[in-house]
Amino acid sequence: MAPMDKTLSDRNVLIIDDNPEQREALRQIFEFVDYGEVDTATHGEWRDRLAAPDQYELVVSGCLQDEAATREAVKALRDALAPEVPILLICQRDAPHPVSAALSRLITGVIEQPVRYRQFQHVLRQADIHRRQTLRPGSGTQTLFRSLVGNSTSIQVVRKLIEQVANTGANVLITGESGTGKEVVARNLHYNSSRRDKPFVPVNCGAIPPDLLESELFGHEKGAFTGAISSRQGRFEMAQGGTLFLDEIGDMPLAMQVKLLRVIQERVFERVGSNKSIQTDVRIIAATHRDLEKEIAEGRFREDLFYRLNVFPIEMPPLRERAEDIPLLIDELITRMEHEGRGSVRLTPAAVAALQQHKWLGNVRELANLIERLIIMFPNGVVDVRDLPEKYRKDFNLDELPTVEPEPPASGPTVVDLNAPVRLPDEGIDLKEHMLQLESSLIKQALDEANGVVAHAARRLNMRRTTLVEKMRKYGLQRAEKVS
Numbered sequence: 001m002a003p004m005d006k007t008l009s010d011r012n013v014l015i016i017d018d019n020p021e022q023r024e025a026l027r028q029i030f031e032f033v034d035y036g037e038v039d040t041a042t043h044g045e046w047r048d049r050l051a052a053p054d055q056y057e058l059v060v061s062g063c064l065q066d067e068a069a070t071r072e073a074v075k076a077l078r079d080a081l082a083p084e085v086p087i088l089l090i091c092q093r094d095a096p097h098p099v100s101a102a103l104s105r106l107i108t109g110v111i112e113q114p115v116r117y118r119q120f121q122h123v124l125r126q127a128d129i130h131r132r133q134t135l136r137p138g139s140g141t142q143t144l145f146r147s148l149v150g151n152s153t154s155i156q157v158v159r160k161l162i163e164q165v166a167n168t169g170a171n172v173l174i175t176g177e178s179g180t181g182k183e184v185v186a187r188n189l190h191y192n193s194s195r196r197d198k199p200f201v202p203v204n205c206g207a208i209p210p211d212l213l214e215s216e217l218f219g220h221e222k223g224a225f226t227g228a229i230s231s232r233q234g235r236f237e238m239a240q241g242g243t244l245f246l247d248e249i250g251d252m253p254l255a256m257q258v259k260l261l262r263v264i265q266e267r268v269f270e271r272v273g274s275n276k277s278i279q280t281d282v283r284i285i286a287a288t289h290r291d292l293e294k295e296i297a298e299g300r301f302r303e304d305l306f307y308r309l310n311v312f313p314i315e316m317p318p319l320r321e322r323a324e325d326i327p328l329l330i331d332e333l334i335t336r337m338e339h340e341g342r343g344s345v346r347l348t349p350a351a352v353a354a355l356q357q358h359k360w361l362g363n364v365r366e367l368a369n370l371i372e373r374l375i376i377m378f379p380n381g382v383v384d385v386r387d388l389p390e391k392y393r394k395d396f397n398l399d400e401l402p403t404v405e406p407e408p409p410a411s412g413p414t415v416v417d418l419n420a421p422v423r424l425p426d427e428g429i430d431l432k433e434h435m436l437q438l439e440s441s442l443i444k445q446a447l448d449e450a451n452g453v454v455a456h457a458a459r460r461l462n463m464r465r466t467t468l469v470e471k472m473r474k475y476g477l478q479r480a481e482k483v484s
Helices: 020-032 067-080 117-134 153-165 182-191 210-218 254-266 292-297 303-309 319-339 349-357 363-377 431-449 454-461 465-475
Strands: 012-016 037-041 058-062 087-092 109-113 172-175 200-204 243-247 268-270 277-279 283-288 312-315
Touching: 012 020, 020 037, 020 058, 058 067, 067 087, 109 117, 117 319, 153 182, 153 312, 153 319, 172 182, 182 200, 182 243, 182 283, 210 254, 254 268, 254 303, 292 303, 319 349, 319 363, 431 454, 431 465, 454 465
Parallel strands: 012 037, 012 058, 058 087, 087 109, 172 283, 172 312, 200 243, 243 283
Antiparallel strands: 268 277
16 A cells, blocks of 8 residues: 555654754754654765655755855755655845745745744645645555644544555444544545545435435436436446445435445345346445434444444544644645635734634534635735634634744743733733633643653743643643554
């Protein structure tokens, strides 16, 4: 099976820079954020390190003495690397030689020096998006579709399960709330299997009237019922050799459940109005937002069919449980709409933070609809938290936004400017409660940014690890479990 997208800690990064101090500082930053294994080289050494065009998932290059020399060096890199490998350029924030249009076409983004965490994370997201969009089905490594974007523990678990079961013949049952991306998982399973060159045929069992569902699945012969003016293939025949995706299987009537069970067991069916048996070779992937075990208990779903479908269960987490993935999802959705010619928009960090606090009852589908709405309302503009629809900002407290952007540990501990202006609400605040909330929020952010590694988070906060553990206990914060 073609390999799946790698998790952060599996990536290989090559840093190319002739300045040893800058090279080492950047290496430490990549290791601190646990981005992957890091190699370093000078511009004269990198060819000796490159054993294959796709050996590295990311290449970072320092600038040379002038723009023309830098462009030639980057062009040599681009020619030597696989198309999906993003190239990031290291530039001083006030560089005398700005990045030209010719050079910008060769790179994915710029890491500004001195490094600021938020800009650094943004450019890494750009690199991830470049890699996912360049890799296409059939190109050697299968792409992960848009709703599987993210680095949260729960989405890494889903990726791992897809990798384990995709190239087997096992039936899969995908569960999760509406809008979480269950069909996206089904398409990933198909495109990462040996059936990828055969059809992927979806059918929504809840959207088809019960009296037409049998004909839709199995087809019919001419004259089989009123209105059957010609013979017609069903979805099982259309999916021959490929994958049949039965969405909302929990809405299938009991009578059809019996017929589906027979097809799964015997791999044979008949068209409506015919007694000629047709052999079928399809892989069944089913999905539902319902609790099928509860449906069984209440007599609305067959237990034997459930066990036939539930050979390998995959549960899609709701978006509210993976809020840390929202910035990546926003970038992916905007980029996709840009490529479709539907416009663009940019969100400020405050706007993204507000969206991370929303409950997202409609999950990824609701987020996609919001981004499309913002593109219509603010074409090619910048959206701040105050520009969001009221329901997406009503629970967001602007006073809790950090006033100083954190610096990475390579440049020493962050110094917060206590004289920075802070807006006091007209109604006043409970200062003690506000400080407790601020401390809890910053600790949680440090833990999220350190992927749950307490020692790394303590370093971000410039405090002892034991002190951080005590504060985590005080605020009821748990460190994230790592995926094995």
